[in-house]
Amino acid sequence: MASLSYEKELSAAKKAASLAARLCHIFVSIFCLDFSGSQALVSFVLERELPFESFSLVAEEDSGDLRKDGAQEMLERITKLVNDTITSDGTYNVSPLSPEDVLIAIDSGKSEGGSLGRHWVLDPIDGTKGFLRGDQYAIALALLDEGKVVLGVLACPNLSLAPIGNDDQHSSQNQVGCLFSAKVGDGTDMQSLDGSSPIKVHVSGTENPAEASFFESFEAAHSMHDLSSSIAKKLGVKAPPVRIDSQAKYGALSRGDGAIYLRFPHKGYREKIWDHAAGSIVVTEAGGVVTDAAGNPLDFSKGKFLDLDTGIIVTNQKLMPLLLKAVQDSLSEEAQSAPSL
Ligand SMILES: Nc1ncnc2c1ncn2[C@@H]1O[C@H](COP(=O)(O)O)[C@@H](OP(=O)(O)O)[C@H]1O
Numbered sequence: 191m192a193s194l195s196y197e198k199e200l201s202a203a204k205k206a207a208s209l210a211a212r213l214c215h216i217f218v219s220i221f222c223l224d225f226s227g228s229q230a231l232v233s234f235v236l237e238r239e240l241p242f243e244s245f246s247l248v249a250e251e252d253s254g255d256l257r258k259d260g261a262q263e264m265l266e267r268i269t270k271l272v273n274d275t276i277t278s279d280g281t282y283n284v285s286p287l288s289p290e291d292v293l294i295a296i297d298s299g300k301s302e303g304g305s306l307g308r309h310w311v312l313d314p315i316d317g318t319k320g321f322l323r324g325d326q327y328a329i330a331l332a333l334l335d336e337g338k339v340v341l342g343v344l345a346c347p348n349l350s351l352a353p354i355g356n357d358d359q360h361s362s363q364n365q366v367g368c369l370f371s372a373k374v375g376d377g378t379d380m381q382s383l384d385g386s387s388p389i390k391v392h393v394s395g396t397e398n399p400a401e402a403s404f405f406e407s408f409e410a411a412h413s414m415h416d417l418s419s420s421i422a423k424k425l426g427v428k429a430p431p432v433r434i435d436s437q438a439k440y441g442a443l444s445r446g447d448g449a450i451y452l453r454f455p456h457k458g459y460r461e462k463i464w465d466h467a468a469g470s471i472v473v474t475e476a477g478g479v480v481t482d483a484a485g486n487p488l489d490f491s492k493g494k495f496l497d498l499d500t501g502i503i504v505t506n507q508k509l510m511p512l513l514l515k516a517v518q519d520s521l522s523e524e525a526q527s528a529p530s531l
């Protein structure tokens with residue numbers, strides 16, 4: 191019978207995300223054109239570490255571009271990078287992957303997810319824009335079991351181990367590279383990507399919005415900054431927003447750097463499960479709450495997309511009722527001021 195403790199799975203996920211972070215780190219210094227090497231590596235590690243489990247992966251990338259004419263050189267470079275990273279780990283005694291093996295590993299991420307059985311959910315480089323700017327990005331890996339997120343890992347190569355705040359997303363004085371991991375019922379751990387011992391982390395316990403600071407996307411195209419500013423004002427938040435890319439926001443929130451995350455995509459955008467699965471369990475196991483703008487929990491059982499009301503909001507248990515009220519007031523003001531069609 192399959193174990194429900196997810197111990198083996200969590201350790202495989204931590205290894206996969208850490209190795210993918212190592213690959214991305216090398217990758218950024220060589221060339222920044224294709225992100226599927228990270229996906230190939232995660233799928234390779236999970237399949238090796240968990241050989242007796244059926245394998246389903248829902249992931250962002252596919253091999254389409256790498257199979258096109260003219261992509262041969264890129265594919266060879268990615269294959270070399272994947273093989274070098276596997277060799278650097280030293281635990282896999284396998285012959286080097288061929289370019290075709292790498293394409294197959296990338297395409298093992300074609301599952302659609304859903305409410306039945308187990309599905310790994312991967313964003314091989316979340317926060318692509320941040321990655322390209324040299325700012326925050328994350329390798330985000332989660333496991334769904336019967337539609338529920340049961341574990342999640344976030345590798346954040348550019349996130350400082352010390353708390354971050356306004357204008358301080360990767361201070362050069364601090365050591366960078368964090369690995370967050372969470373398993374249902376077991377809390378959230380953080381350790382350095384270099385392999386220090388994990389410590390338990392907790393969301394901020396503040397009850398006072400005036401002391402709370404909030405995270406949002408760096409990219410205004412990904413979240414309406416004016417709406418979050420109106421919500422923060424209603425709540426009485428004094429600090430300016432902390433704008434960083436990727437699910438590093440969930441990681442930072444899980445250890446109490448800031449107390450709120452507001453995400454309000456522009457109309458028509460549909461959120462994908464790989465952008466929130468790992469991050470949401472990292473925060474909830476650290477004592478936080480993650481809901482849509484109507485206060486409903488996120489539902490990861492519907493396939494690749496999250497079917498949600500308006501936006502995603504995250505905070506601690508004490509602040510959530512106040513936050514929800516501010517969100518709903520701001521949304522109804524916005525609806526009233528919008529020109530009717
Ligand atoms: N118009 C849009 N609105 C909201 N999110 C968007 C968006 N376009 C892309 N995204 C998603 O926002 C993610 C990054 O979030 P953030 O702004 O928090 O860094 C992207 O992940 P990728 O970078 O993996 O593609 C992408 O999935």
Ligand SMILES: [Mg+2]
Binds near residue numbers: 313315
């Ligand atoms: Mg993403």
